[in-house]
Amino acid sequence: MSRVEDRSHYRLPAEWERQSALLLTWPNPDGAWSANLDAIESDYVALVEAALRHQRVVLLVPKGSRRDRDRLGEDRPGLHRIEARYNDTWIRDYGPITLCRVGQRLALDFHFGGWGGKHESGLDNLVNTHLARHPLFDDIEFRQCHLEIEGGAIECNGDGLLLVNRHCMRTRMPFLDDAELDHELSRWLNLKRVLGIDVEPLPGDDTDGHIDTLARFVRRDAIAFQSLADDAATRDLNGQLEALRDADGRPFELFSLPHPDDTDPQLPASYANFILINGAVLVPQYNSRFDADARDRLAQLFPDRTVEGVPGATLTTQGGGPHCASMQIPTALN
Template sequence: MSHTEYRLPAEWERQSATVLAWPHEETDWANCLDEIRHEYLHLIDAILPRQQVILLTHPGDTSARKVLGRRARLHMVDIPFNDTWCRDYGPITLVGPESRLALDFNFDGWGGKHPAALDNRVNTQLARHHLFSRLDFRQYLFELEGGAIDSDGRGTLLVNWHCMHARHSHLTRGEIEHELHQLLNIDHVIGIDIEPMSGDDTDGHIDTLTRFISPDILVFQLQASEKRNQQLRDQLEGLRSADGQAFELYALPHAEDINADLPASYANFLFVNGACLVPAFGSDHDEVARGILADLLPDFDVRSVPAGIMIRQSGGPHCASMHIPA
């Protein structure tokens, strides 16, 4: 089947599974393993009633089997990995009329900031596993992380150009856009251009700043300073859909009552079948953020999942997972 017969679905569309990576002693979670595993347990139990979870476990680490035991729709796969943020090295999957195309992009630890040789091999090993036998894997040298893009499911891709240029400083914006069009079969690329939040190693992934929740609506994370808020809002107000329409914009609160050096973002929510899982950082604003998204997503069960430990390493439930479309 031609690449042009595939499309990049929106994350609120039907999914077959969520991929997660279980924290082990050789990850950055070594000094708080029990706490982070407790959060992963909550996240797994929030997903399993709705779809499969494919849990990557580091070879030789039996802790996941001890903690989780046997659960329906939970599949554990022994694969070595450096880090648990599999949104950025897991397969970006396109859907076609009869099949799914899993794209394996180059991953180098967010521009060489962290070791990633094992992470960059994960998709190669998933391609050989029977759980992924119905996906056609294709490998590309282009560097693209799942947290750096968001799709409306209708051919429009949302990015932060600051992040894109950090990964591809040798390319012009037009050249980067051409690659995105060709690789993802995208018709329309729109983007903001803003530096990352404090403590964000990703150079400003879009999933920390603004997200689609429908083809017409963007939610965005309020920032620590009014100057950044105005910059972000002005840029979002200037974006247009493929048919030239402005987007409805809704702000998510800033969790100013937790460590200001951490990039706590309620935009790092996770869609699963019929539900939206919103990070709860232990802030007084957790319920406010959940309530805003619940009002905007009346057809979804919008619930909070604990992320107070995840944010210590600058992430949340979206960063920690990769969805596999149905």
């Protein structure tokens, strides 16, 4: 698919670096959201509106449906629609993972298998092939990869360090041991080192424990993590993060995010599922008394960005959150 063969000069940017667009997928009226369509569409309107205040949005929409136009309007500055066929809205896990170098971008199209075959994914797995042919992506090279890597399963600090949850990775690709997986990740993403924790997924999370529900880089040398319902589990997660070291052998500064213990304990409500876009942090809100606290803590970690709440409660009913529902398209390096 791609003319690019040498990835050695490419870098996987951190999410806080400059973006050209945020990629979203409008809920399919005939898909998993059909029983709760009005509520999820209202939440997507709020998410699109929040992102458009800061940057361009590329929105995949179902072929033949006009529901997104009825809710968002026909023509919006900065909003670009692409008609496509897809199974579900979780484009973080099947959208392109984009590496950058000076003046060029390389989008990696990893295999998507519906989180280990749990859900139908044939159409989702073809989305990147469709994007690669679309004029909006003419200046990005696409390359396919056989590995089953989901965007929510990896977290990068922009300086060659990748954070993963071993529990998820081993479940997804049991035919690779940790060293073999780290080699493949490093080779494809041009990494210095893969950092791993090993924790069970949140209740209701059928991704087998994506890292973006647990811990996120907030600076190259700092990580924010989700406090868990069980205190012992939180201590274990904190201890594993404390044991990590950067490329120079230094520990990371750690910051906890509150646990929304007044939400449904069987759903994966996580404030670590925030989205970084140009000039802003979009923080999931769960109608919890801890929503404001989560916004305040992230505002302290990103003092140069606007912090805005976006709906997250409905998304959790299908096992995800706002970060799971989005994928950033970074700009090429200058």
